[in-house]
Amino acid sequence: MTTNRYVNPVGLAEIAEFLAASTGTVPSPPGLCAWARDAEYQMANDNPPIIEVGASASLSGRPEMFTVSDAGIGSEEAVG
Secondary structure: OOEEEEEOHHHHHHHHHHHHHHHOOOOOHHHHHHHHHHHHHHHHOOOOOEEEEOOOOOOOOOOEEEEOOHHHEEEEEOOO
16 A cells, blocks of 8 residues: 655645745745645655755745655555
């Protein structure tokens, strides 16, 4: 049986806080979900749930990375 890992509401809030701090803006709900999908993609490939803001979009002018905490990740058993 396979376990699917996903970004839960806590993780969405963490991502929103990170984006506000690193870019000065918070994306719309669909945009926030797109960032969560990036972290979920990383987990599906056996990587940590990391997202990255490019240098051109960050307030620092450098790439900024963020890892969603364990509290921000949910899991469910895949059926099939």
